[in-house]
Amino acid sequence: METYFDTLAKGIYEEAYKIITVFLKENKDNNSKIHIPNDFKEEFFSLVDKVTLSLMEDKDNFYGYFLFQMSREIRFDISSPTAVNFKGSKYVIYFNPIIFLTLTIKQMESTIKHEILHIISMHLIRAKEYKTKYGTLAVNMAMDVVVNTYLDHLPPYATTLEWVNLNLSLKLLPFESFEYYAEEIQTAIDLLEEDEDAVEDDSNNDEIIELDYDPEKTHDIWEDISDLDEKTLKEFTEKSINHSQKGTVPAYLESMITSLKNSKSELPWNLYLKRLMGTVESSKKKTITRRNRRQPDRLDLRGQLNSHKAKIAVALDISGSISDEEFNQAIKEVLSIVKNVNHEITIIECDSDIRRVYTIKSVKDIKDRMNVRGSTKFNPVFEYANNKKINLLVYFTDGKGEDKLLSIPQGYKTLWILSGRGDTLSLKEAYGTVKKLNTIEIKDNTFDMRDVPREGYSMNNQQRMHV
Known part of the structure; x- marks a missing residue:
C-alpha cells in the first residue's frame, strides 16, 4: 500500500x-x-x-x-x-x-x-x-x-x-x-x-x-x-x-x-610527488612486443607502453629563502621519482620575475644559482606555465609572496614545497597541495670574529702536551 x-x-x-x-x-x-x-x-x-x-x-x-x-x-x-x-x-x-x-x-x-x-x-x-x-x-x-x-x-x-x-x-x-x-x-x-x-x-x-x-x-x-x-x-x-x-x-x-x-x-612531499606522477603518466599505447601485465599467458592481449612525455616544471625561488643544499637534495629526489617515466624537467629560477629557464636530465645539469636577490612573486611562474602546456608544477619557496594569483593554473597540477624556514603559503588559495621540505643541515662557512680571542696571544690556546 x-x-x-x-x-x-x-x-x-x-x-x-x-x-x-x-x-x-x-x-x-x-x-x-x-x-x-x-x-x-x-x-x-x-x-x-x-x-x-x-x-x-x-x-x-x-x-x-x-x-x-x-x-x-x-x-x-x-x-x-x-x-x-x-x-x-x-x-x-x-x-x-x-x-x-x-x-x-x-x-x-x-x-x-x-x-x-x-x-x-x-x-x-x-x-x-x-x-x-x-x-x-x-x-x-x-x-x-x-x-x-x-x-x-x-x-x-x-x-x-x-x-x-x-x-x-x-x-x-x-x-x-x-x-x-x-x-x-x-x-x-x-x-x-x-x-x-x-x-x-x-x-x-x-x-x-x-x-x-x-x-x-x-x-x-x-x-x-x-x-x-x-x-x-x-x-x-x-x-x-x-x-x-x-x-x-x-x-x-x-x-x-x-x-x-x-x-x-x-604524506611527505616526495611520496606525494610520486602519487602525482601516477596521475600525470596516463597516456598509453598498445604494443605487441610486451605481454599484458595482468594476463601474461594470454598472447592475444597486447601490453601497453607509455606514449606520453610528462612535462614537469620545477620553480626555484632564488630570493634567498632556500639554500643550495636544500634544493640540490630535493632535486635529486625529484629525478629519482621520475627516472622510470618518460619525462622532461624544466628548471625555472625566479624571484619577483623569471630570471632563467633551462632543462635538466641529471643532477650534473643543475647550474649555479644566479646571484639575484629580489622579492618573491608567484604570478610570473604561473603565467609561464599556462603558456607551455606542462603537466606538473613543483614550486620550491619559503611561501612568502602574494596573497592572490592573477594567473590561475590551467590544465596542470601544482605542488608547493616550503623550505625548512617557511611555515605557511601566503596565497589565500593555493590551487594545489602544500608540503614541507625535509629539514637538512645547512652548511655555514662564514667566519665569525667572536671565535677569535680578543686579548692577544695566550698559551691557553695551544694544544696540551703530554710529558
Whole structure:
C-alpha cells in the first residue's frame, strides 16, 4: 500500500520530470544550465528533511547528525541517487531527483549512508591514487562493495558483493580490503574484454541530465577535488565525526572511525610527488612486443607502453629563502621519482620575475644559482606555465609572496614545497597541495670574529702536551 511519503515523492518526481522535459525542448544544444525553480527546491528538500529526521531517530543516528552538517544541492548530471564532494571548506551532498525519488524512504536512507561511509573511508582521496593502477569502473565498484557490505535496504541496482560475484563470475569474500576487490574486479573486467581495440568509450562526460544509474560515472564528481590537501580533508572529516557521535555507534562504524584517526595524517612531499606522477603518466599505447601485465599467458592481449612525455616544471625561488643544499637534495629526489617515466624537467629560477629557464636530465645539469636577490612573486611562474602546456608544477619557496594569483593554473597540477624556514603559503588559495621540505643541515662557512680571542696571544690556546 502506498504511504503518504511515497505519494509525496511521486508528486515531486513528476515535477522534476517536467523541469527536464522543458529544458530539453528549449535547449537543443545542451549547452545551457538547467534552471531549478526555488519552489521545487523547497519541496524537494522538505522531503529530504523527512529522511534526515528518520535517520536521526534511528539507532544509527550518527548518519543523521553527519548529514545535518553537510550542504545540500540538486544536480541532474550525476548518475546515482546521491553523490558527495568537498567544496568551500565543507562536505556537500548532491541529489539527482530523477533517480533519488524512485527509491523508498529506507533506500534513500541507505544511499545517504553509502555516501557518508565513502567519506569516512577517505575514498574521495584514495580513488585518485588507485585509478592510476586500475580502471575507473574497477575502482568505483571496489569502493561500493566495501561500503555496501555494511548496509541494508539498498537500491536494486546497487553494486554489492553478491552482484559482482554473479555478474563477473567471481568468488570474492566479504570484509576484505579495497585493494583486494579492485585487483580481482579489474582482472575479471580484462577477461571480459576479449578484443580491447573494439572497446570504445562512447559516454559523454558533458551530459547535463542523467536518468539512470551508471557505476562507471558515480564518482566522477570527485575529480573536482584533485588538489585538496589530504591532511586538511582528514582533519575536517574527524571534526565532522566528533560532532556526529551523539550515542552508540555500530561496531563496524567504530572500527572505520578508529582506522581513520590512527592513519598517518600526511604524506611527505616526495611520496606525494610520486602519487602525482601516477596521475600525470596516463597516456598509453598498445604494443605487441610486451605481454599484458595482468594476463601474461594470454598472447592475444597486447601490453601497453607509455606514449606520453610528462612535462614537469620545477620553480626555484632564488630570493634567498632556500639554500643550495636544500634544493640540490630535493632535486635529486625529484629525478629519482621520475627516472622510470618518460619525462622532461624544466628548471625555472625566479624571484619577483623569471630570471632563467633551462632543462635538466641529471643532477650534473643543475647550474649555479644566479646571484639575484629580489622579492618573491608567484604570478610570473604561473603565467609561464599556462603558456607551455606542462603537466606538473613543483614550486620550491619559503611561501612568502602574494596573497592572490592573477594567473590561475590551467590544465596542470601544482605542488608547493616550503623550505625548512617557511611555515605557511601566503596565497589565500593555493590551487594545489602544500608540503614541507625535509629539514637538512645547512652548511655555514662564514667566519665569525667572536671565535677569535680578543686579548692577544695566550698559551691557553695551544694544544696540551703530554710529558
